[in-house]
Amino acid sequence: MNDVKKPTMAGGKKSILDRLKKDLEKLKEEAENFGVEEAVIALLDAMAAYYDLTGAHNTSIANFNGVCVIRTRQASDHIAASAEFANGRMSVYRGERKPWQVCITFVDADALWAFLISGAADVLDLLLKNSAQIEGNANYFYRFGFLARELVRETGFDRFLPKSA
Numbered sequence: 001m002n003d004v005k006k007p008t009m010a011g012g013k014k015s016i017l018d019r020l021k022k023d024l025e026k027l028k029e030e031a032e033n034f035g036v037e038e039a040v041i042a043l044l045d046a047m048a049a050y051y052d053l054t055g056a057h058n059t060s061i062a063n064f065n066g067v068c069v070i071r072t073r074q075a076s077d078h079i080a081a082s083a084e085f086a087n088g089r090m091s092v093y094r095g096e097r098k099p100w101q102v103c104i105t106f107v108d109a110d111a112l113w114a115f116l117i118s119g120a121a122d123v124l125d126l127l128l129k130n131s132a133q134i135e136g137n138a139n140y141f142y143r144f145g146f147l148a149r150e151l152v153r154e155t156g157f158d159r160f161l162p163k164s165a
Helices: 012-034 036-054 109-117 123-128 138-155
Strands: 066-072 080-086 089-094 102-106 132-136
Touching (some): 036 080, 036 089, 066 138, 102 109, 123 138
Antiparallel strands (some): 102 132
């Protein structure tokens, strides 16, 4: 979605991670100023940039192919974004990209945001509280969650997240 320039060799992996840390630090501000949808797109863009720029896709997404849709149920604050993994790359789209392998529908934007900022997102708890519904292959959702947590851990953004109980 965003135009991302590849760093020069002089920048190295450390400068890439520093840049991503700064981008992720702006994520909270974007959520407050522009809304949850922009924050979701920013998070997905950061994930795509991380895998593209660091080469981490060699191990993390090399053999992961599929589409993960994240959306909200309520029409008043409907949010929809898609992450497509194919050929070792991740692409981000506004709206629902079809066909998808997994679609996670949150009851509202607040439930979606609460899940995204959760330091230790618990999928079972999410389902038991009826905060979200998973359609399709749940393994794709677990994999997507792993990839998101890997980005947060690798960039050090986890220090900004609330600690789970």
